[in-house]
Amino acid sequence: MLLEGKTVIVSGVGAGLGHRVAAAVVRDGGNAVLGARTEAHLAKAAAEIDPDGTHTAYLPTDIKDEGQCVALAALAQERFGRIDAVVHVAAWDSYFGGLEDADFATWQEVLDVNLLGTLRMTRACLPALKERGGSVVIIGTQSSVAAPSQVRQAAYAASKGALTSAMYSLARELGPHRIRVNTVLPGWMWGPPVEAYVRITAQSHDVPEAEVLRRLTGRMALPELATDGDVADAAVFLASDRARAITGQSLLVNAGELMR
Ligand SMILES: NC(=O)C1=CN([C@@H]2O[C@H](COP(=O)(O)OP(=O)(O)OC[C@H]3O[C@@H](n4cnc5c(N)ncnc54)[C@H](O)[C@@H]3O)[C@@H](O)[C@H]2O)C=CC1
Numbered sequence: 001m002l003l004e005g006k007t008v009i010v011s012g013v014g015a016g017l018g019h020r021v022a023a024a025v026v027r028d029g030g031n032a033v034l035g036a037r038t039e040a041h042l043a044k045a046a047a048e049i050d051p052d053g054t055h056t057a058y059l060p061t062d063i064k065d066e067g068q069c070v071a072l073a074a075l076a077q078e079r080f081g082r083i084d085a086v087v088h089v090a091a092w093d094s095y096f097g098g099l100e101d102a103d104f105a106t107w108q109e110v111l112d113v114n115l116l117g118t119l120r121m122t123r124a125c126l127p128a129l130k131e132r133g134g135s136v137v138i139i140g141t142q143s144s145v146a147a148p149s150q151v152r153q154a155a156y157a158a159s160k161g162a163l164t165s166a167m168y169s170l171a172r173e174l175g176p177h178r179i180r181v182n183t184v185l186p187g188w189m190w191g192p193p194v195e196a197y198v199r200i201t202a203q204s205h206d207v208p209e210a211e212v213l214r215r216l217t218g219r220m221a222l223p224e225l226a227t228d229g230d231v232a233d234a235a236v237f238l239a240s241d242r243a244r245a246i247t248g249q250s251l252l253v254n255a256g257e258l259m260r
Protein backbone atom coordinates (compact mmCIF):
# COMPACT_ATOMS: atom_id res chain seq x y z
CA MET A 1 0.00 0.00 0.00
CA LEU A 2 1.00 3.55 -0.79
CA LEU A 3 1.72 4.66 2.78
CA GLU A 4 2.45 1.32 4.49
CA GLY A 5 4.52 1.97 7.61
CA LYS A 6 4.48 5.74 7.10
CA THR A 7 3.33 8.41 9.53
CA VAL A 8 1.71 11.60 8.25
CA ILE A 9 0.86 14.69 10.27
CA VAL A 10 -2.30 16.49 9.11
CA SER A 11 -3.07 20.02 10.35
CA GLY A 12 -6.58 21.51 10.27
CA VAL A 13 -8.74 18.40 10.64
CA GLY A 14 -12.29 19.76 10.65
CA ALA A 15 -15.29 18.77 8.56
CA GLY A 16 -13.63 19.21 5.16
CA LEU A 17 -10.31 18.56 3.49
CA GLY A 18 -8.32 17.74 6.65
CA HIS A 19 -10.72 14.92 7.45
CA ARG A 20 -10.43 13.59 3.88
CA VAL A 21 -6.62 13.67 3.98
CA ALA A 22 -6.51 11.83 7.31
CA ALA A 23 -8.98 9.23 6.00
CA ALA A 24 -6.95 8.75 2.79
CA VAL A 25 -3.74 8.27 4.78
CA VAL A 26 -5.31 5.47 6.86
CA ARG A 27 -7.02 3.94 3.79
CA ASP A 28 -3.63 3.75 2.10
CA GLY A 29 -2.03 1.95 5.04
CA GLY A 30 -0.42 4.84 6.91
CA ASN A 31 -0.73 6.34 10.37
CA ALA A 32 -2.37 9.77 10.58
CA VAL A 33 -1.56 12.21 13.38
CA LEU A 34 -4.34 14.77 13.52
CA GLY A 35 -4.06 18.37 14.67
CA ALA A 36 -6.80 21.00 14.94
CA ARG A 37 -7.93 23.43 17.59
CA THR A 38 -11.08 21.62 18.71
CA GLU A 39 -10.70 18.34 20.59
CA ALA A 40 -14.29 17.28 19.85
CA HIS A 41 -13.69 17.51 16.08
CA LEU A 42 -10.50 15.49 16.40
CA ALA A 43 -12.12 12.77 18.49
CA LYS A 44 -15.00 12.47 16.01
CA ALA A 45 -12.69 12.35 12.99
CA ALA A 46 -10.41 9.74 14.58
CA ALA A 47 -13.37 7.56 15.59
CA GLU A 48 -14.81 7.66 12.06
CA ILE A 49 -11.55 7.08 10.25
CA ASP A 50 -10.02 4.52 12.58
CA PRO A 51 -12.49 2.97 15.07
CA ASP A 52 -9.76 0.77 16.64
CA GLY A 53 -7.50 3.76 17.28
CA THR A 54 -4.46 1.84 16.06
CA HIS A 55 -3.57 4.06 13.10
CA THR A 56 -4.43 7.52 14.40
CA ALA A 57 -3.42 9.84 17.21
CA TYR A 58 -4.56 13.39 17.82
CA LEU A 59 -3.83 16.46 19.91
CA PRO A 60 -5.54 19.87 20.03
CA THR A 61 -3.17 22.11 18.07
CA ASP A 62 -3.35 25.79 17.19
CA ILE A 63 -0.70 26.42 14.55
CA LYS A 64 -0.31 29.98 15.83
CA ASP A 65 1.47 28.44 18.83
CA GLU A 66 4.90 26.95 18.18
CA GLY A 67 4.82 24.91 21.41
CA GLN A 68 1.62 23.20 20.28
CA CYS A 69 3.16 22.38 16.90
CA VAL A 70 6.17 20.86 18.64
CA ALA A 71 3.85 18.83 20.89
CA LEU A 72 1.99 17.41 17.87
CA ALA A 73 5.27 16.34 16.26
CA ALA A 74 6.35 14.78 19.58
CA LEU A 75 3.08 12.82 19.73
CA ALA A 76 3.80 11.35 16.29
CA GLN A 77 7.25 10.27 17.46
CA GLU A 78 5.92 8.76 20.70
CA ARG A 79 3.08 6.83 19.09
CA PHE A 80 4.63 5.79 15.77
CA GLY A 81 8.35 6.50 16.14
CA ARG A 82 8.66 8.58 12.98
CA ILE A 83 7.32 11.35 10.78
CA ASP A 84 7.40 10.80 7.02
CA ALA A 85 5.21 13.63 5.82
CA VAL A 86 3.19 16.62 6.93
CA VAL A 87 0.13 17.87 5.04
CA HIS A 88 -0.76 21.48 5.91
CA VAL A 89 -4.52 21.98 5.57
CA ALA A 90 -5.15 24.46 8.40
CA ALA A 91 -6.05 27.90 7.13
CA TRP A 92 -8.26 30.90 7.75
CA ASP A 93 -10.12 31.42 4.47
CA SER A 94 -13.38 33.06 5.56
CA TYR A 95 -12.23 36.64 6.12
CA PHE A 96 -13.52 38.97 3.42
CA GLY A 97 -12.85 42.69 3.31
CA GLY A 98 -11.67 45.26 0.79
CA LEU A 99 -8.52 47.30 1.24
CA GLU A 100 -10.40 50.40 2.37
CA ASP A 101 -12.21 48.62 5.16
CA ALA A 102 -9.28 46.40 6.04
CA ASP A 103 -9.01 45.45 9.66
CA PHE A 104 -5.26 45.03 9.77
CA ALA A 105 -5.34 43.08 13.02
CA THR A 106 -7.38 40.42 11.21
CA TRP A 107 -5.15 40.57 8.14
CA GLN A 108 -2.18 39.96 10.41
CA GLU A 109 -3.95 36.99 11.93
CA VAL A 110 -4.69 35.50 8.50
CA LEU A 111 -1.00 35.75 7.67
CA ASP A 112 -0.03 34.43 11.11
CA VAL A 113 -2.14 31.30 10.67
CA ASN A 114 -1.79 30.58 6.96
CA LEU A 115 1.80 31.59 6.28
CA LEU A 116 3.66 31.55 9.59
CA GLY A 117 1.58 28.69 11.01
CA THR A 118 2.56 26.47 8.09
CA LEU A 119 6.22 27.36 8.58
CA ARG A 120 5.97 26.75 12.36
CA MET A 121 4.40 23.34 11.84
CA THR A 122 7.00 22.43 9.21
CA ARG A 123 9.84 23.44 11.52
CA ALA A 124 8.37 21.36 14.35
CA CYS A 125 8.53 18.28 12.09
CA LEU A 126 12.03 18.94 10.72
CA PRO A 127 14.16 17.01 13.22
CA ALA A 128 12.08 13.88 12.52
CA LEU A 129 11.90 14.45 8.74
CA LYS A 130 15.68 14.87 8.55
CA GLU A 131 16.21 11.38 10.00
CA ARG A 132 15.19 9.57 6.81
CA GLY A 133 13.87 12.20 4.41
CA GLY A 134 10.21 12.95 3.83
CA SER A 135 7.57 15.13 2.25
CA VAL A 136 5.98 18.47 3.05
CA VAL A 137 2.66 19.09 1.29
CA ILE A 138 1.19 22.58 1.51
CA ILE A 139 -2.42 23.19 0.54
CA GLY A 140 -2.48 26.47 -1.38
CA THR A 141 -5.13 27.69 -3.77
CA GLN A 142 -5.31 28.15 -7.51
CA SER A 143 -5.46 31.88 -6.82
CA SER A 144 -1.69 31.60 -6.28
CA VAL A 145 -1.42 31.21 -10.08
CA ALA A 146 -4.62 32.99 -11.19
CA ALA A 147 -7.18 34.80 -9.08
CA PRO A 148 -10.63 34.62 -10.63
CA SER A 149 -12.52 34.25 -7.38
CA GLN A 150 -10.53 35.92 -4.67
CA VAL A 151 -12.07 39.41 -4.65
CA ARG A 152 -11.95 41.20 -1.26
CA GLN A 153 -9.68 38.48 0.05
CA ALA A 154 -6.29 40.11 -0.43
CA ALA A 155 -4.90 38.87 2.90
CA TYR A 156 -5.92 35.28 2.17
CA ALA A 157 -4.68 35.41 -1.42
CA ALA A 158 -1.38 36.93 -0.29
CA SER A 159 -0.92 34.30 2.42
CA LYS A 160 -1.41 31.45 -0.04
CA GLY A 161 0.73 33.08 -2.74
CA ALA A 162 3.49 33.56 -0.18
CA LEU A 163 3.32 29.86 0.67
CA THR A 164 3.99 28.94 -2.96
CA SER A 165 7.09 31.17 -2.92
CA ALA A 166 8.17 29.69 0.41
CA MET A 167 7.67 26.21 -1.07
CA TYR A 168 10.20 26.88 -3.86
CA SER A 169 12.71 28.19 -1.34
CA LEU A 170 12.23 25.32 1.11
CA ALA A 171 12.47 22.73 -1.67
CA ARG A 172 16.01 24.00 -2.29
CA GLU A 173 16.88 24.35 1.40
CA LEU A 174 15.62 20.92 2.45
CA GLY A 175 16.38 18.93 -0.71
CA PRO A 176 19.83 17.90 0.54
CA HIS A 177 18.05 16.12 3.43
CA ARG A 178 15.81 14.26 0.94
CA ILE A 179 12.86 16.32 2.14
CA ARG A 180 10.53 17.18 -0.72
CA VAL A 181 8.29 20.26 -0.59
CA ASN A 182 5.27 20.75 -2.88
CA THR A 183 1.95 22.57 -2.98
CA VAL A 184 -1.45 21.23 -3.98
CA LEU A 185 -3.66 24.01 -5.34
CA PRO A 186 -7.41 23.40 -5.21
CA GLY A 187 -9.87 25.63 -7.02
CA TRP A 188 -13.58 25.29 -6.29
CA MET A 189 -13.46 22.15 -4.22
CA TRP A 190 -16.73 20.37 -3.43
CA GLY A 191 -16.98 19.91 0.33
CA PRO A 192 -18.64 21.61 3.31
CA PRO A 193 -17.42 25.21 2.68
CA VAL A 194 -18.41 25.22 -1.03
CA GLU A 195 -21.71 23.46 -0.23
CA ALA A 196 -22.42 26.33 2.19
CA TYR A 197 -21.36 28.89 -0.44
CA VAL A 198 -23.79 27.39 -2.97
CA ARG A 199 -26.62 27.40 -0.41
CA ILE A 200 -26.02 31.00 0.69
CA THR A 201 -25.57 32.32 -2.86
CA ALA A 202 -28.79 30.62 -3.98
CA GLN A 203 -30.70 32.18 -1.07
CA SER A 204 -29.29 35.68 -1.51
CA HIS A 205 -29.89 35.75 -5.30
CA ASP A 206 -33.17 33.86 -5.03
CA VAL A 207 -32.17 31.21 -7.58
CA PRO A 208 -32.16 27.41 -7.20
CA GLU A 209 -29.04 25.84 -5.70
CA ALA A 210 -28.74 23.66 -8.82
CA GLU A 211 -28.41 26.83 -10.90
CA VAL A 212 -25.57 28.18 -8.74
CA LEU A 213 -23.79 24.85 -8.96
CA ARG A 214 -24.32 24.70 -12.73
CA ARG A 215 -22.72 28.14 -13.14
CA LEU A 216 -19.72 27.07 -11.07
CA THR A 217 -19.32 23.80 -12.89
CA GLY A 218 -19.59 25.60 -16.23
CA ARG A 219 -16.12 27.04 -15.53
CA MET A 220 -14.50 23.60 -15.51
CA ALA A 221 -13.13 21.53 -18.39
CA LEU A 222 -14.61 18.44 -16.69
CA PRO A 223 -18.34 18.00 -16.01
CA GLU A 224 -18.01 17.99 -12.19
CA LEU A 225 -16.12 19.98 -9.57
CA ALA A 226 -13.11 18.38 -7.95
CA THR A 227 -14.04 17.15 -4.46
CA ASP A 228 -12.08 17.42 -1.23
CA GLY A 229 -11.52 13.66 -1.59
CA ASP A 230 -9.84 14.26 -4.98
CA VAL A 231 -7.58 16.89 -3.44
CA ALA A 232 -6.77 14.52 -0.56
CA ASP A 233 -5.70 11.83 -3.06
CA ALA A 234 -3.27 14.27 -4.69
CA ALA A 235 -1.84 15.21 -1.28
CA VAL A 236 -1.39 11.55 -0.35
CA PHE A 237 0.41 10.84 -3.63
CA LEU A 238 2.84 13.71 -3.03
CA ALA A 239 3.32 12.53 0.57
CA SER A 240 4.25 9.04 -0.63
CA ASP A 241 7.46 7.60 -2.07
CA ARG A 242 5.74 7.30 -5.46
CA ALA A 243 6.47 11.01 -5.75
CA ARG A 244 10.11 10.53 -4.72
CA ALA A 245 11.45 12.62 -7.61
CA ILE A 246 8.88 15.41 -7.31
CA THR A 247 9.82 18.54 -5.39
CA GLY A 248 9.34 22.28 -5.83
CA GLN A 249 6.10 21.75 -7.76
CA SER A 250 2.52 23.00 -7.65
CA LEU A 251 -0.19 20.53 -8.57
CA LEU A 252 -3.54 22.07 -9.52
CA VAL A 253 -6.54 19.91 -8.65
CA ASN A 254 -9.42 21.96 -10.02
CA ALA A 255 -11.29 19.92 -12.68
CA GLY A 256 -9.54 21.98 -15.35
CA GLU A 257 -10.98 25.35 -14.34
CA LEU A 258 -8.09 27.42 -15.68
CA MET A 259 -8.27 25.62 -19.04
CA ARG A 260 -11.32 27.69 -20.00
N1 LIG B 1 -12.94 25.09 -0.17
C1 LIG B 1 -12.31 25.39 -1.30
O1 LIG B 1 -12.90 25.41 -2.39
C2 LIG B 1 -10.85 25.69 -1.28
C3 LIG B 1 -10.07 25.46 -0.15
N2 LIG B 1 -8.71 25.68 -0.19
C4 LIG B 1 -7.86 25.35 0.96
O2 LIG B 1 -8.24 24.08 1.49
C5 LIG B 1 -8.05 24.08 2.90
C6 LIG B 1 -9.35 23.98 3.66
O3 LIG B 1 -10.15 22.92 3.33
P1 LIG B 1 -11.74 23.07 3.44
O4 LIG B 1 -12.31 21.72 3.35
O5 LIG B 1 -12.15 24.10 2.44
O6 LIG B 1 -12.06 23.79 4.84
P2 LIG B 1 -11.92 23.31 6.33
O7 LIG B 1 -12.72 24.30 7.09
O8 LIG B 1 -12.22 21.89 6.51
O9 LIG B 1 -10.36 23.47 6.66
C7 LIG B 1 -9.74 24.48 7.38
C8 LIG B 1 -9.40 23.97 8.75
O10 LIG B 1 -8.34 24.74 9.32
C9 LIG B 1 -8.61 24.89 10.68
N3 LIG B 1 -7.86 25.99 11.28
C10 LIG B 1 -8.07 27.32 11.11
N4 LIG B 1 -7.21 28.02 11.87
C11 LIG B 1 -6.42 27.12 12.53
C12 LIG B 1 -5.36 27.23 13.46
N5 LIG B 1 -4.93 28.42 13.90
N6 LIG B 1 -4.79 26.10 13.90
C13 LIG B 1 -5.22 24.91 13.49
N7 LIG B 1 -6.23 24.73 12.62
C14 LIG B 1 -6.83 25.83 12.14
C15 LIG B 1 -10.12 25.09 10.71
O11 LIG B 1 -10.64 24.87 12.00
C16 LIG B 1 -10.59 24.08 9.69
O12 LIG B 1 -10.82 22.83 10.29
C17 LIG B 1 -7.46 25.43 3.25
O13 LIG B 1 -6.04 25.36 3.24
C18 LIG B 1 -7.99 26.31 2.13
O14 LIG B 1 -7.22 27.47 1.98
C19 LIG B 1 -8.12 26.15 -1.32
C20 LIG B 1 -8.83 26.41 -2.44
C21 LIG B 1 -10.24 26.19 -2.50
Ligand SMILES: Cc1ncc2c(c1O)C(=O)OC2
Pocket: 093, 141, 142, 143, 149, 150, 186, 187, 188, 189
Ligand atom coordinates in the same frame (compact mmCIF):
# COMPACT_ATOMS: atom_id res chain seq x y z
C1 LIG C 1 -11.21 29.16 -0.12
C2 LIG C 1 -11.54 29.16 -1.58
N1 LIG C 1 -12.81 28.94 -1.94
C3 LIG C 1 -13.17 28.89 -3.24
C4 LIG C 1 -12.21 29.08 -4.23
C5 LIG C 1 -10.94 29.30 -3.89
C6 LIG C 1 -10.55 29.36 -2.54
O1 LIG C 1 -9.28 29.56 -2.20
C7 LIG C 1 -10.19 29.44 -5.15
O2 LIG C 1 -9.01 29.64 -5.28
O3 LIG C 1 -11.04 29.29 -6.21
C8 LIG C 1 -12.35 29.07 -5.69
